[in-house]
Amino acid sequence: MKNQIIIATKNKGKVREFEQMFANDGYQVTSLFEYEEIPDIEETGKTFAENAVLKAETLAKALNQKVIADDSGLVIDALDGRPGVYSARYAGEEKSDKANNEKVLNEMKDIPSEDRTARFVCTIAVASPGEPTYVVEGTCEGIIALEPAGANGFGYDPIMFLPGFEKTMAQLSPQEKNQISHRARALEKLMEQWK
Numbered sequence: 395m396k397n398q399i400i401i402a403t404k405n406k407g408k409v410r411e412f413e414q415m416f417a418n419d420g421y422q423v424t425s426l427f428e429y430e431e432i433p434d435i436e437e438t439g440k441t442f443a444e445n446a447v448l449k450a451e452t453l454a455k456a457l458n459q460k461v462i463a464d465d466s467g468l469v470i471d472a473l474d475g476r477p478g479v480y481s482a483r484y485a486g487e488e489k490s491d492k493a494n495n496e497k498v499l500n501e502m503k504d505i506p507s508e509d510r511t512a513r514f515v516c517t518i519a520v521a522s523p524g525e526p527t528y529v530v531e532g533t534c535e536g537i538i539a540l541e542p543a544g545a546n547g548f549g550y551d552p553i554m555f556l557p558g559f560e561k562t563m564a565q566l567s568p569q570e571k572n573q574i575s576h577r578a579r580a581l582e583k584l585m586e587q588w589k
């Protein structure tokens with residue numbers, strides 16, 4: 395039987411990427427979509443780490459099992475770090491990727507290319523009953539594009555331009571994204587500590 399890994403997320407894009415990345419290590423991914431009875435976990439933290447810990451510890455306690463959680467987002471220098479921890483709900487609680495991207499592009503419309511620097515941050519927390527929770531983090535640097543391009547990935551991927559590839563994150567194949575993304579880098583660190 396494959397090892398199971400439970401992820402405290404309701405984000406289909408994250409689930410897909412974790413499934414692809416964990417498949418290499420022989421893990422089978424389970425998410426909150428398989429635990430409909432668990433109520434939504436409110437993200438009250440001010441940092442990615444606080445929210446990741448909150449999500450991981452809440453689910454670990456509810457299931458009495460080891461779980462991981464991912465809190466992630468886009469940090470834009472010209473916007474003083476916004477959308478940051480509010481990335482999912484930046485344009486409203488309905489969590490629309492399209493509306494979020496439009497809001498960012500609108501706020502950035504007068505910002506010149508050299509000042510459009512940004513990074514994706516992914517913080518993963520691991521919580522197990524009776525053990526200390528730990529946290530790892532990965533980042534991926536880029537530039538906010540002038541308009542969306544590409545159909546892969548999720549979230550802000552269409553407006554995150556990666557100078558090294560001359561493409562947006564949404565123009566990368568899933569395999570390419572999973573080699574260089576903030577989530578891939580966080581997962582690499584996680585695997586070094588995994589027990």
Ligand SMILES: O=c1[nH]c(=O)c2ncn([C@@H]3O[C@H](COP(=O)(O)OP(=O)(O)OP(=O)(O)O)[C@@H](O)[C@H]3O)c2[nH]1
Pocket residue numbers: 402403404405408437464465466467468481482483494514547548549550551552554563575577
């Ligand atoms: O273009 C992107 N490529 C990515 O790889 C990526 N990773 C995160 N994000 C954005 O940041 C929010 C996370 O917020 P978040 O960590 O609270 O997750 P979420 O609320 O969507 O699901 P959950 O895991 O909390 O259930 C997401 O919704 C996205 O808007 C990304 N955007």
Ligand SMILES: [Mg+2]
Pocket residue numbers: 437482
């Ligand atoms: Mg969330």
